[in-house]
Amino acid sequence: MKYRIGWIGTGLMGAPMARHLASIHDVVVYNRTIEKARALLPSVTVARNPKEIVEQCDIIFTMLGMPEDVKNMYEDVLIPNAKPGTILIDATTSSPRLARQLALLGKEKNIAVLDAPVTGGVSGATNGTLTTMVGGDLHAFEKVRPLLEKFTKTLLYMGEAGQGQQTKLANQIAIAGALASLAEALAFAEASHLPMEHVLTMIQSGAASSYASLMYGPKMLKSDFEATFFVRHYLKDLRLALEETPIELSILSSVYRVMEEIAKQFPYAGVQAIIAYYRDLISRKVDTK
Numbered sequence: 001m002k003y004r005i006g007w008i009g010t011g012l013m014g015a016p017m018a019r020h021l022a023s024i025h026d027v028v029v030y031n032r033t034i035e036k037a038r039a040l041l042p043s044v045t046v047a048r049n050p051k052e053i054v055e056q057c058d059i060i061f062t063m064l065g066m067p068e069d070v071k072n073m074y075e076d077v078l079i080p081n082a083k084p085g086t087i088l089i090d091a092t093t094s095s096p097r098l099a100r101q102l103a104l105l106g107k108e109k110n111i112a113v114l115d116a117p118v119t120g121g122v123s124g125a126t127n128g129t130l131t132t133m134v135g136g137d138l139h140a141f142e143k144v145r146p147l148l149e150k151f152t153k154t155l156l157y158m159g160e161a162g163q164g165q166q167t168k169l170a171n172q173i174a175i176a177g178a179l180a181s182l183a184e185a186l187a188f189a190e191a192s193h194l195p196m197e198h199v200l201t202m203i204q205s206g207a208a209s210s211y212a213s214l215m216y217g218p219k220m221l222k223s224d225f226e227a228t229f230f231v232r233h234y235l236k237d238l239r240l241a242l243e244e245t246p247i248e249l250s251i252l253s254s255v256y257r258v259m260e261e262i263a264k265q266f267p268y269a270g271v272q273a274i275i276a277y278y279r280d281l282i283s284r285k286v287d288t289k
């Protein structure tokens with residue numbers, strides 16, 4: 001079945017995800033910086049504002065940056081203007097509490113609001129191999145399952161509204177350890193004057209291998225801090241996880257503090273810029289010797 005689908009937010013992740021849907025369906029896109037939406041022409045139609053999308057579509061995806069963006073878009077535009085029976089799917093990494101509130105708000109108008117954050121990065125979005133975890137109404141989930149499968153390899157229904165976001169926060173905690181320990185290991189090896197290409201090859205091919213080592217390791221060595229995943233977005237994820245955790249989690253807390261420092265200098269860099277923090281620590285130590 002061919003649908004007319006709305007897509008709001010065509011940034012690093014949203015653009016390739018929307019492209020997958022546009023290979024089968026009619027997709028109407030909107031982005032605040034409108035050039036990023038126009039870059040998807042001619043595979044899609046570009047709306048002048050999000051209200052145009054609500055008027056034309058009864059299945060609408062959002063892939064925005066921050067929870068505030070999601071709150072404003074859903075409370076001010078989507079939920080007030082959507083027709084009863086509409087399904088709204090938020091793929092942004094956002095707040096579980098907000099997801100629950102929006103689902104309740106939608107329910108009052110017979111609008112299903114699903115939280116469906118993703119993991120797998122820009123490469124997963126481009127290749128259609130993301131992992132997507134969904135919270136919210138099961139019937140609505142079953143209806144949009146074939147659409148989610150267009151950009152998803154591993155699709156997980158997690159239960160009630162907010163559970164998709166809560167699951168994603170667990171993922172972001174797991175990334176904290178992998179990312180920070182990779183940066184620590186590389187900074188340690190650099191300070192030991194080891195041949196760094198060999199050090200990275202060892203980490204990538206042995207027991208310490210990880211997505212971080214494969215995706216971010218080479219960029220760390222070259223100090224290539226161009227973003228595929230922004231520091232400011234990861235800091236937001238860690239802050240959300242800190243808000244939700246019932247106990248003190250030491251890795252989460254310490255990596256949050258490091259990312260806070262990095263975000264002061266490089267908010268729009270990629271998360272691999274974390275290595276700059278450890279290099280800076282080492283150079284200050286060497287200077288004081």
Ligand SMILES: NC(=O)c1ccc[n+]([C@@H]2O[C@H](COP(=O)([O-])OP(=O)(O)OC[C@H]3O[C@@H](n4cnc5c(N)ncnc54)[C@H](OP(=O)(O)O)[C@@H]3O)[C@@H](O)[C@H]2O)c1
Nearest residue numbers: 009010011012013031032033064065069093121228229233
């Ligand atoms: N990059 C990754 O590897 C990755 C992986 C998984 C999840 N995520 C999460 O997915 C989300 C998006 O990440 P991203 O890397 O794609 O970031 P991004 O490139 O900044 O994309 C966000 C897009 O949303 C648009 N936007 C924000 N508010 C809007 C509004 N009110 N109306 C219309 N458009 C709006 C932004 O427009 P402007 O261009 O005008 O700012 C931007 O194009 C974030 O929550 C992030 O944490 C990222």
